[in-house]
Amino acid sequence: MDKNQTKGMTPYPEKDLPRGVGKTVRRVCIALAVLLIVLGILNGGLWDVLVKAVNICTECIGLG
Amino acid sequence: MAEKRFLLPKRRLIQLYAALLYNAHAKGFIKGEIYTGPVKAVCVPGLNCYSCPGAVSACPLGSLQNALASSGKRAPYYAIGILLLFGIILGRTVCGYLCPIGLFQELLHKIPVPKLKKSRFTRALSGLKYGILIILVILIPLWMGFKDYPLPAFCKYICPAGTLQGAVGLLAHPANTGLYPMLGALFASKMTILILLALVCMFVYRAFCRFLCPLGAIYGLFARFAVIGVKVDRSACVHCGKCLRKCEMDIRHVGDHECIQCGECIDVCPVNAISLKAGKITLREKASEKKKNAFLWPVLVCILLILFIFVNWPDKKTEEPIVPLETGYEIGMRAPAFTVPCYDGAAYDSQAALGKVQVINFWATWCGPCVKELPYFEEIRQKYGDHVSIAAIHSSLVTEDVAAYVASLPYAFDFALDETGSVITSFGGSTLLPHTVVLDQNGTVIYNQTGSVTYEQLEAIILPCLEAKR
Known part of the structure; x- marks a missing residue:
C-alpha cells in the first residue's frame, strides 16, 4: 500500500460497538467457555483429547 | 485514573x-x-x-x-x-x-x-x-x-x-x-x-x-x-x-x-x-x-x-519378564504367548490357535486407518476359513463402548482387548496404530509391521504358509 492508497483511510471501524456490548459478549463467552470445558471433562471429551494426543497421529505425519 | x-x-x-x-x-x-x-x-x-x-x-x-x-x-x-x-x-x-x-x-x-x-x-x-x-x-x-x-x-x-x-x-x-x-x-x-x-x-x-x-x-x-x-x-x-x-x-x-x-x-x-x-x-x-x-x-x-x-523425568524401569532367547517379535522368532479377553465373553489364546495361520491386528475405534482396514480381515476370514485365525485386539486406550461398536460390525472374527497394553508391547509395537502381526502355523513371526494393510498384502503373506502345509 502506498500513501495515496491509505490517505484518508481510518485505521478503525467507522461504527464503534454500542456501549457495553463488548463487555457483555466477553463475559458471556468466557462463562460459556468455562461451562463447555467442564461439561467436556464430565462427558469424557478431555479423555478423548488425551488418547489422541498420546498416540502418534498417523494422519498428521503423512503415514495415512 | x-x-x-x-x-x-x-x-x-x-x-x-x-x-x-x-x-x-x-x-x-x-x-x-x-x-x-x-x-x-x-x-x-x-x-x-x-x-x-x-x-x-x-x-x-x-x-x-x-x-x-x-x-x-x-x-x-x-x-x-x-x-x-x-x-x-x-x-x-x-x-x-x-x-x-x-x-x-x-x-x-x-x-x-x-x-x-x-x-x-x-x-x-x-x-x-x-x-x-x-x-x-x-x-x-x-x-x-x-x-x-x-x-x-x-x-x-x-x-x-x-x-x-x-x-x-x-x-x-x-x-x-x-x-x-x-x-x-x-x-x-x-x-x-x-x-x-x-x-x-x-x-x-x-x-x-x-x-x-x-x-x-x-x-x-x-x-x-x-x-x-x-x-x-x-x-x-x-x-x-x-x-x-x-x-x-x-x-x-x-x-x-x-x-x-x-x-x-x-x-x-x-x-x-x-x-x-x-x-x-x-x-x-x-x-x-x-x-x-x-x-x-x-x-x-x-x-x-x-x-x-x-516431562523429562526418567521413566521407571519395569522388570521385563525373562523369556527364552528364541522367543520374540522379530521375523523368524517364536512369538510370545498371550491370552486376551474377547468382547463376546470368550478369550483369544495364541497357543490354542497353533496349527492355523494367526493374523493379529492391533487397532482402535479412534484410529481412522484401523477402522478402514477391518473389512480386509473379514475377506481373508471368509476366503480361508478354518486355516486362518484372526484377532483384532483393541488398544488399552478406550474412548467409547467398544463392545457396542464391535456388535454393530458385520465381521465374524475375534475382537479382543489388550487390557494393559502389554500384548502390543510384547510384539514391539507402540502408540502407532494400526499394527499387524502374522504368525505361521507353528507360532513363528512371519510379518510384524506398523501401518495399514490391504487384502492383497495379507493374502500375499499368508498364502505361502498355507501352501507349505498342503
Whole structure:
C-alpha cells in the first residue's frame, strides 16, 4: 500500500460497538467457555483429547 | 485514573518462549518417541502438532477435528470450550505471540529475497482459510464421524505443523527407520506442501497464516471482542495511514480479523494512538521509557524449568519378564504367548490357535486407518476359513463402548482387548496404530509391521504358509 492508497483511510471501524456490548459478549463467552470445558471433562471429551494426543497421529505425519 | 501498565517483553522472545514451552519434551528428540504423560490432555493456543517428539500438549485444531469426528458418540464440548476461551481472551494475539508455526514463517521471511507486498489479490486470497475451516476442519470430520470413520481432514491433507514437527521430527530419528516403508503418496504430498509453503513464506509474509490457517480463521472471529488486542485511540488518531502501510497482513483496520496483534503499527504511529491492551491494562506501547516488569522473566523461566523437569523425568524401569532367547517379535522368532479377553465373553489364546495361520491386528475405534482396514480381515476370514485365525485386539486406550461398536460390525472374527497394553508391547509395537502381526502355523513371526494393510498384502503373506502345509 502506498500513501495515496491509505490517505484518508481510518485505521478503525467507522461504527464503534454500542456501549457495553463488548463487555457483555466477553463475559458471556468466557462463562460459556468455562461451562463447555467442564461439561467436556464430565462427558469424557478431555479423555478423548488425551488418547489422541498420546498416540502418534498417523494422519498428521503423512503415514495415512 | 492513572493508566495501568504491564509491559510485555519483546515479541520475538515471547514467541521463542512459547515454542520451547509447547515442546519441552527434550527426551523425545533424543529417543525418537512422543510424550505420553497427562499434560497432553491440555490444549495449547497455538498450532503445535501433538505428534512432535517434543510436544507436551495437544493441538487445538487436531483436538477439534477429532472431537467433531466423535460427535456421534459424544458432544465436542471440551474442544469447542477451549477454543472459545482462547479466542475470547487472546483472539489472534495467539498468532502474533504464541504460535511456533507463525515464528517459523517470520524467520523464513527474514531471508533476503524480493518480497511480495499485500494487494487486493492477497486480501481476496485471505478468505481461503475460512473455506478450509468449514470444509476440512468442520464438515468432513463431522460427516465421516457419523460414518464411524474418524478423519481429521486438515491434519491429514494439509497441516504443515504435522509434517514439520511430527513427520520430520519423528522420522529423522534412527529409532524410527522402521516407518520408512510406510511412506507413500500421502507423505509425498504433505512434504511437497510443506516445502512449497516454506519457499512461498520467504517471499510472502506469513503465507500460511494469511491464506490457509483455519486456527487463525477461528481466532479472527473474536477480533472485535477479544480481551487482548491492539486498540486505536480514536481521539488521538490523525488518519495518516502509517499503521495500515506498515502492516504486512491483509487488514482493513487495525485490530480486525486479519490482524495478528503483533503491534508493529504501534511503533510507527506518530501520535502514539495505538497500543496493545488487555482490557484497561497496557501491554505494549510506543518505545517506552517505562521499565519492563522485573519479576516476569524469572517467573516464566521457573515455569519452563518445572515443566521441563516434569516431562523429562526418567521413566521407571519395569522388570521385563525373562523369556527364552528364541522367543520374540522379530521375523523368524517364536512369538510370545498371550491370552486376551474377547468382547463376546470368550478369550483369544495364541497357543490354542497353533496349527492355523494367526493374523493379529492391533487397532482402535479412534484410529481412522484401523477402522478402514477391518473389512480386509473379514475377506481373508471368509476366503480361508478354518486355516486362518484372526484377532483384532483393541488398544488399552478406550474412548467409547467398544463392545457396542464391535456388535454393530458385520465381521465374524475375534475382537479382543489388550487390557494393559502389554500384548502390543510384547510384539514391539507402540502408540502407532494400526499394527499387524502374522504368525505361521507353528507360532513363528512371519510379518510384524506398523501401518495399514490391504487384502492383497495379507493374502500375499499368508498364502505361502498355507501352501507349505498342503
